[in-house]
Amino acid sequence: MKKLLITGTAGFVAGYFIEFLKENEIEYDILGLDIVDKLSCDYPSYKYKRINLQDKELIKEVIENFKPDYILHLASISSVSESWSYPVESFVNNTNIFLNIIESIRELQLSTRILSVGSSEEYGNYPSDKMPLKEDYELKPCNPYSVARVSQEMLSKLYADNYGLNIIMTRSFNHIGPRQNDKFVIPSFVKQLLNAKTTGTLRIDVGNVEIVRDFLDVRDVVEAYHKILIEGKIGEIYNVCSGNGIKLKEIINMVAEQLSITPEIYVDKNRLRPTDNLIIVGDNTKLKSELNWQPKHSLVQTLKDMITYQEKFYGKEN
């Protein structure tokens, strides 16, 4: 059985990735790594190790012992807003931890295929008429998180092109789905709107809801990641996105409609970021045409599933 190392197994995406494997009866010998405690996981042959990926010697030892065929590197501090407050932590826990992994693979001379997850934030501010964003655009990162991701991507390209490592890269656009932490924007909207419905207090506090983003259901994301990890071309970058842009305000309206409420939207200046990209919409042609991937979840369905999940999670009645 092929061996798969997953970093960041306590995170939102890893959970769905493992569910995807189970549902599709795809078998790997999995070793999960995270800095926090082990999650319950009923995937057969799943092992877990708690580790700080900043510890280069330790990660190298783990890789040397496990000798993975594949690495799905999901560990990251992936919040843009947190990166403004903690730029060094964001940099180290994106760029440096990734460098520790690929350097271990280089030193050990393994032929492991590695998925390096990047971000749509790497593109920076492009005007509307440049949408959708294509993989060959120049990168103009303008927040600490995206600087860290661009650095990671440059290292990926270097290690693939010059040291012969089998690295494939993504630029992943916003993903959403049930179980997403409500520090992220859409689950936060859902939570507030559900609360508004229950309490009758229709006020919800938001940041800049005029910005346009490209949201992809996490279940479509993990299917894309598996395809890219197994079949993607070495040294290449794939946008992982829906291809559709939507204003955050529109999403609030869609959720409110499903809940049959009319919220009062207040803009909280503390939630405005120093430099927000106004519009981010991706082009997924490469992923679709090269790897025969198609998203399967509509935005309406995803939001419905997120509402259902939070209703259960917070014990609300329908």
Add this chain to the structure above:
Amino acid sequence: MKKLLITGTAGFVAGYFIEFLKENEIEYDILGLDIVDKLSCDYPSYKYKRINLQDKELIKEVIENFKPDYILHLASISSVSESWSYPVESFVNNTNIFLNIIESIRELQLSTRILSVGSSEEYGNYPSDKMPLKEDYELKPCNPYSVARVSQEMLSKLYADNYGLNIIMTRSFNHIGPRQNDKFVIPSFVKQLLNAKTTGTLRIDVGNVEIVRDFLDVRDVVEAYHKILIEGKIGEIYNVCSGNGIKLKEIINMVAEQLSITPEIYVDKNRLRPTDNLIIVGDNTKLKSELNWQPKHSLVQTLKDMITYQEKFYGKEN
């Protein structure tokens, strides 16, 4: 008196920078930092501290105590060839040490002006018809050292634009001069050619001598650095270069001519790098026009000075 913090004071450039200040009677209260032992330095009011810039807490403490008006950040592992063998060390000792410094300044809310030294290697491979390289070109780094420098530059830009730090950036092209370590290409040529002259064994071993570079005398470099540090526009990037491209082979010929010898040139495959940029020539219009800088040393004179220095240093007769 204004306070100036210099990192990497044991290095080639720092020595010339301090000499430049002395010769021009420019007075600062200087604190020099380096990871190696203190060099002799007869600059008035020069203090020194041995420090590893990877130690974030310590560097912050030093900055908090000294409260510099200016920081000239020269500390770096700046060899491209070494970066191929030690990519992590190159990355950490360029990008992360710089991040530690600017994050300290941000946390301490100081208005220090900081010179961030970058490299012509950041541009990557451009064809001859794109020379000279201009500051607004897209960066396509293709060795570990240049990836680290691009990351540093992205962080500089971010901290200047978004956190309001007073950072000015360079992209410095190859610099040469007396006292340069002979692990670098031109002093290595001079050393071998002087040896050829003395011993009569005319063979010299070289790497790829067909590549074209833009060499600037280190004494012109430090004058540029002082101008940029004091007068450069915040958040801007300045090429520091001669504007003239020359083949390495040509330089060998120029040195050989001064020594009146005809060497036999052997290409040593071990000295060929995985991906050498074939041609790097810079455009120095911005530096000249905005800051009224002019190089003062001709290449012939610089090579002559380098020969004279090595003759003394190695105790050779003329």
